[in-house]
Amino acid sequence: MAQTAKKQDQTTGGFEHHPLDDLLRTDRIPHIWCPGCGIGPTFSATLRGILASGVDLGSTVMVSGIGCSGRAAGYVKLDSYHTTHGRAIPFATGMKLANPKLNVVVFSGDGDLFAIGGNHFIHAARRNMDLTVICVNNLNYGMTGGQAAATTPHMAKTTTTPKGNPERPFNLPLLAFAAGATFVARWTVLHGRDLMESVQAAMTRRGFSFIEVLAPCPINYGRRNKELPLVTLRNYQVNTIIKNEASPAELAASGSGPIVLGRFVDENRESFLSQYDKTYRPQLAPAGKE
Amino acid sequence: MNYWRVPLDAEVIPLTRGQVHVVEDRCKGCGYCIAYCPKKVLAPSEHYNKKGYHPPLVAKPADCVNCHYCESICPEFAIFSVEIPCSPDADRKDAA
Amino acid sequence: MPPVVLTGEHYMTGDEAIAEGAIAAGCRFFGGYPITPATEVAERMAHRLPGVGGVFIQMEDEIAAMASIIGASCAGVKAMTSTSGPGFSLMMENLGLAAITETPCVVVNVQRAGPSTGLPTQGAQGDMMQARWGSHGDYSLIALAPSTAQEAFHETIRAFNLAEKYRVPVLVMTDEVVGHMSERVVIPEASKLNVIERVKARGRKDRYRPFEPGENGVPPMAAAGEGYCVHVTGLTHDERGYPVMTAECQESMQTRLFAKIERNLDDIALTRGFFLDDAEIVLVSYGVSVRTCRAAMEEARALGYKVGLLQLLTVWPFPEEAVRALAGRVKAFITVEINLGQISLEVERLAAGLAPCFLAGHCGGTLISPDAVVEAVKRALKPGGKQ
Numbered sequence: 160m161a162q163t164a165k166k167q168d169q170t171t172g173g174f175e176h177h178p179l180d181d182l183l184r185t186d187r188i189p190h191i192w193c194p195g196c197g198i199g200p201t202f203s204a205t206l207r208g209i210l211a212s213g214v215d216l217g218s219t220v221m222v223s224g225i226g227c228s229g230r231a232a233g234y235v236k237l238d239s240y241h242t243t244h245g246r247a248i249p250f251a252t253g254m255k256l257a258n259p260k261l262n263v264v265v266f267s268g269d270g271d272l273f274a275i276g277g278n279h280f281i282h283a284a285r286r287n288m289d290l291t292v293i294c295v296n297n298l299n300y301g302m303t304g305g306q307a308a309a310t311t312p313h314m315a316k317t318t319t320t321p322k323g324n325p326e327r328p329f330n331l332p333l334l335a336f337a338a339g340a341t342f343v344a345r346w347t348v349l350h351g352r353d354l355m356e357s358v359q360a361a362m363t364r365r366g367f368s369f370i371e372v373l374a375p376c377p378i379n380y381g382r383r384n385k386e387l388p389l390v391t392l393r394n395y396q397v398n399t400i401i402k403n404e405a406s407p408a409e410l411a412a413s414g415s416g417p418i419v420l421g422r423f424v425d426e427n428r429e430s431f432l433s434q435y436d437k438t439y440r441p442q443l444a445p446a447g448k449e
Numbered sequence: 450m451n452y453w454r455v456p457l458d459a460e461v462i463p464l465t466r467g468q469v470h471v472v473e474d475r476c477k478g479c480g481y482c483i484a485y486c487p488k489k490v491l492a493p494s495e496h497y498n499k500k501g502y503h504p505p506l507v508a509k510p511a512d513c514v515n516c517h518y519c520e521s522i523c524p525e526f527a528i529f530s531v532e533i534p535c536s537p538d539a540d541r542k543d544a545a
Numbered sequence: 546m547p548p549v550v551l552t553g554e555h556y557m558t559g560d561e562a563i564a565e566g567a568i569a570a571g572c573r574f575f576g577g578y579p580i581t582p583a584t585e586v587a588e589r590m591a592h593r594l595p596g597v598g599g600v601f602i603q604m605e606d607e608i609a610a611m612a613s614i615i616g617a618s619c620a621g622v623k624a625m626t627s628t629s630g631p632g633f634s635l636m637m638e639n640l641g642l643a644a645i646t647e648t649p650c651v652v653v654n655v656q657r658a659g660p661s662t663g664l665p666t667q668g669a670q671g672d673m674m675q676a677r678w679g680s681h682g683d684y685s686l687i688a689l690a691p692s693t694a695q696e697a698f699h700e701t702i703r704a705f706n707l708a709e710k711y712r713v714p715v716l717v718m719t720d721e722v723v724g725h726m727s728e729r730v731v732i733p734e735a736s737k738l739n740v741i742e743r744v745k746a747r748g749r750k751d752r753y754r755p756f757e758p759g760e761n762g763v764p765p766m767a768a769a770g771e772g773y774c775v776h777v778t779g780l781t782h783d784e785r786g787y788p789v790m791t792a793e794c795q796e797s798m799q800t801r802l803f804a805k806i807e808r809n810l811d812d813i814a815l816t817r818g819f820f821l822d823d824a825e826i827v828l829v830s831y832g833v834s835v836r837t838c839r840a841a842m843e844e845a846r847a848l849g850y851k852v853g854l855l856q857l858l859t860v861w862p863f864p865e866e867a868v869r870a871l872a873g874r875v876k877a878f879i880t881v882e883i884n885l886g887q888i889s890l891e892v893e894r895l896a897a898g899l900a901p902c903f904l905a906g907h908c909g910g911t912l913i914s915p916d917a918v919v920e921a922v923k924r925a926l927k928p929g930g931k932q
């Protein structure tokens with residue numbers, strides 16, 4: 160009885176309408192992500208950023224690859240495409256070029272975007288393709304049970320690096336910047352508001368925007384590296400420093416010293432579509448809206 | 450109040466008040482909202498939801514300042530706050 | 546602005562004719578990657594598409610090219626890519642995505658001799674089974690095989706029509722010889738061309754189910770940005786497009802993916818017969834080898850052999866009825882193809898022991914000579930003759 164009463168207290172009179180419910184396929188919630196998984200808060204900030212940007216939701220699309228993060232496309236109430244492993248970016252590229260009116264968001268994981276999909280990532284960045292790419296970086300392959308990724312810190316334990324990772328991870332913002340991304344930011348799941356604002360900014364600009372989000376994978380990464388989820392979050396809190404416009408070369412996410420967060424790159428360079436239209440389709444110029 | 454970094458104007462800006470709602474059956478009991486609520490509004494609970502998790506208990510509802518942090522950190526879309534329109538003579542002492 | 550349909554008589558290569566066929570069919574997106582002997586398709590598209598309001602993009606590899614055309618098609622635009630052996634292998638992954646998501650698209654394979662890098666500049670027909678089964682899992686698709694530049698033009702239009710009508714990837718399986726040979730191509734007036742558009746989603750947006758079959762078992766399609774809020778996934782899915790990880794859902798989805806092709810064989814499986822009425826020996830062939838067969842047939846007939854030819858314009862789904870109908874009354878089938886026996890296996894399956902089956906084929910790098918086919922005819926007619 161007491162429980163029922165308690166429950167009543169906490170609800171809005173029976174029907175609880177979360178502010179993001181209109182953007183969720185609520186018939187598919189709860190989602191498949193593990194308790195404490197960082198994909199949820201990243202996804203939620205992404206949705207808030209999309210809403211805040213004021214873009215037309217009817218022409219906003221989410222494209223995902225494969226992996227835990229790739230499932231996001233299945234939960235968003237937008238036109239959404241859950242593609243093949245690593246191929247979200249070229250799929251999204253085709254979609255954006257075929258209908259430039261679409262706002263195309265790629266939401267996927269580090270394994271998907273930077274190992275199997277690394278080639279696509281750098282080329283889309285180089286072209287300054289009109290896409291917003293959000294990468295949930297949880298330092299490993301979660302969906303397949305916690306294998307080493309291109310982002311796994313040196314000496315971290317995963318199922319495929321049982322004695323520690325002999326490799327060196329990517330510095331994702333540096334990679335994105337070097338490849339030509341014109342907007343680069345990095346946040347953690349604790350920085351929901353900053354993340355939301357970066358998504359909002361990315362949605363309303365042209366060209367290739369990249370946002371890395373450090374997010375815990377407590378089940379597969381945390382467990383093997385003796386990191387309880389709240390410890391990971393604590394790390395994001397005490398071991399980070401916000402330095403907008405920091406040089407991307409100084410952004411290695413592991414090693415000694417704090418992890419640098421912020422908006423590092425926000426540069427105006429003509430996007431692929433405006434270059435293409437100018438060069439090849441001058442006849443479309445007046446309507447050449449992206 | 451527990452700030453990460455105390456805002457310079459913390460003394461002069463009046464805090465808003467919020468009502469926090471928990472969509473209990475969505476909760477997976479990660480405890481993030483409890484750990485990160487700056488006002489310690491939320492607390493662990495004993496009871497189970499449909500899926501067998503312990504959703505947070507709204508222990509001090511009147512203390513909620515509608516900062517939405519719980520909403521932001523929750524991986525499950527299971528908690529959110531709405532602003533309580535504050536009348537000029539709202540009992541701010543109680544809330545703060 | 547250049548016209549969309551280049552009505553008139555032209556002297557052009559098969560690759561160029563494919564590009565013109567695509568544009569005439571309404572293709573407005575091409576994602577490509579250079580590869581011999583298919584590069585000329587991409588080059589022509591790069592040149593032609595922007596002028597008709599389309600987009601050409603050269604992607605970073607064939608995996609990306611294939612992904613990009615599926616994305617473009619999901620945005621509501623007819624889309625194509627072209628490649629050859631090595632690139633075709635890379636496209637297999639996303640070909641499966643197009644099949645399971647029922648995304649119309651056209652993939653041209655200008656075949657060269659393989660495996661691996663093989664003979665990049667020399668023709669073969671060795672990718673025919675890969676065309677059918679190259680992506681993992683069970684699925685159905687359509688593959689056409691033009692034998693001349695003129696056919697390349699028309700079959701590319703037909704490829705788009707079938708892709709849009711049945712929401713399926715369609716392959717144009719041509720070869721280096723057809724692709725690179727220049728010959729006469731007559732392009733009719735636009736009004737004389739039959740161009741089919743996909744059935745679009747209509748009606749109440751909240752009631753739309755993206756994979757609920759309509760007529761012919763094909764679901765009407767909503768493009769991104771049309772307000773239908775679709776979810777499309779490469780996972781096994783139900784009619785709402787939502788993933789459902791059960792054997793039952795797998796079965797109902799797969800069954801329909803196959804049925805929409807199988808039930809419409811009459812519309813899809815196109816063949817052409819030459820001298821079949823009195824034929825004792827039937828050559829079965831497709832693509833450039835049809836040209837070999839036509840010469841061989843004349844030669845053989847001059848020698849008094851009653852030889853006919855069954856040309857497969859559609860190779861997949863295999864035109865089963867056409868072979869079955871002949872099996873009871875001919876003395877032998879000879880499949881003529883530039884490989885060591887691929888489509889010949891299908892012919893054998895359908896002849897079902899009613900007629901002996903032979904192969905006139907080789908490893909690729911050159912055409913099969915008409916003489917070799919005539920020799921095969923002679924051997925087939927010898928009692929107990931073996932290829």
Ligand code: SF4
Nearest residue numbers: 192193196227301376
């Ligand atoms: S395995 Fe890791 S990344 Fe995947 S849902 Fe679980 S916690 Fe999240």
Ligand code: SF4
Nearest residue numbers: 486513514516517519
């Ligand atoms: S809105 Fe802020 S103060 Fe209110 S419960 Fe949530 S975290 Fe605590």
Ligand code: SF4
Nearest residue numbers: 476477479480482523
């Ligand atoms: S953050 Fe969300 S899922 Fe975690 S305990 Fe709080 S309400 Fe439950």
